[in-house]
Amino acid sequence: MSTLKPIKILLALTFGYTSLLAGQSWVLANTPNVNSANPRNFSNNNVTARNKQNSFAQPPLPSSEGRPGGRVRGGAKRGPCQLVETQLTALVPFTQTAPTETDVWGFTTQAHPTFLFYVPYSKNAGYPTEFLLQDKEGNNIYQKAIALPEKPGIISVSLPPDAAALAVDQQYRWFFTVECDQKNPSPPIYVEGVIKRVQLEPATIQQLETGSPLEKLEIYAANGIWFDAAEILFQLRQKNPQNAAIENKWRNLLTSISLDDIIAKPVISAKP
Numbered sequence: 581m582s583t584l585k586p587i588k589i590l591l592a593l594t595f596g597y598t599s600l601l602a603g604q605s606w607v608l609a610n611t612p613n614v615n616s617a618n619p620r621n622f623s624n625n626n627v628t629a630r631n632k633q634n635s636f637a638q639p640p641l642p643s644s645e646g647r648p649g650g651r652v653r654g655g656a657k658r659g660p661c662q663l664v665e666t667q668l669t670a671l672v673p674f675t676q677t678a679p680t681e682t683d684v685w686g687f688t689t690q691a692h693p694t695f696l697f698y699v700p701y702s703k704n705a706g707y708p709t710e711f712l713l714q715d716k717e718g719n720n721i722y723q724k725a726i727a728l729p730e731k732p733g734i735i736s737v738s739l740p741p742d743a744a745a746l747a748v749d750q751q752y753r754w755f756f757t758v759e760c761d762q763k764n765p766s767p768p769i770y771v772e773g774v775i776k777r778v779q780l781e782p783a784t785i786q787q788l789e790t791g792s793p794l795e796k797l798e799i800y801a802a803n804g805i806w807f808d809a810a811e812i813l814f815q816l817r818q819k820n821p822q823n824a825a826i827e828n829k830w831r832n833l834l835t836s837i838s839l840d841d842i843i844a845k846p847v848i849s850a851k852p
Contacts, residue, residue, distance in 0.1 A: 635801070636673065636801050636833055636836040637802055638686075638804055638806070639687070648683050648685040648751075649682070649772075650682055650684025650685065651682060651684065651770065652669060652771060653667045653668065654669070655667045661758065661760035661761070661769045664732075665700070667700065668697070668698065668699060668700060668769055670684065670695070670697055671697065671698065671734065671810060671834070671837075672807075673806050674838075685773055686773070686776075686805075686806035687776055688775055688807035689779065689780060689800075690807070691739075691777070692745060693739055693746065693807045693811070694737070694738040694814075695711070695754060695756070696734055696736055696737075696814055697734070697735055697771065698732075698842050699729060699733065699734075700732045701758060702729065702731050702732055703727065703728045703729060705728060707760050709726040709756075710725050710726060710755075711726055711754070711755070712754065712756075712757070713739070713754045714752060715750070716750065716752070721743070722740075724737070729848045730848075731846070732845070733845055733847060733848040734846065748777050750776065751775070752776070753772065753774050754773060754775060755770055755771070756771050757770040778805070780805075784803065793816060794829075797809055797816075800812065806837075810833065813829060813833055816829075817847045818847055818849050831843050
């Protein structure tokens, strides 16, 4: 198994600024199929009995592998970005390994997955914002300027169909950056983490093909596929904003990854 080399990131935003982010080494385990890595497997017998509360079952990060690192919150110590009630937040599982050390990572089965972020800044602020995805060698796979929403809330950023597809069993690092203080040269506010595309067992894939959105949500959550589960529930919340059952599932999903303060944040319907 190869160790991924440190990456130095130079973000060149469409808005015409550059910012240097600290390099990190990141490694996750090779996972040919998720069921072998996650003992809490999904089966036909437990679609209704298992996981009714929709808690997310994050597969453990093997202790023999290097930490993926990352940043789930994008706080500012000074400048206009610090004047928010809740910090920029990536809706992704994370483990706080030390006061200043966090592992942020998750699985997807999609070639073009969707990422969710709580953005505490509105369009009127005019802050240049960008999403960046890199491969394990530090090459840019996808880079896009993001329009801030009309009001603070949870937005989605999807890899478009014409972007390079994520390869199975490959790891990628993503960044979401906001340049709040353009007058003073300083690193942007940012969140970052690792995503890996995996392949489910054939029996589970068959269940997904015939399942309803809520059943698919349960399957993905039970098998530790965060990005797919979160995307389904995000879409359900967009379509059914007053549905108490869906709201409860949303609450349980975010509580299971310790993002309780994001639960009540509005979901922005229009993609940026």
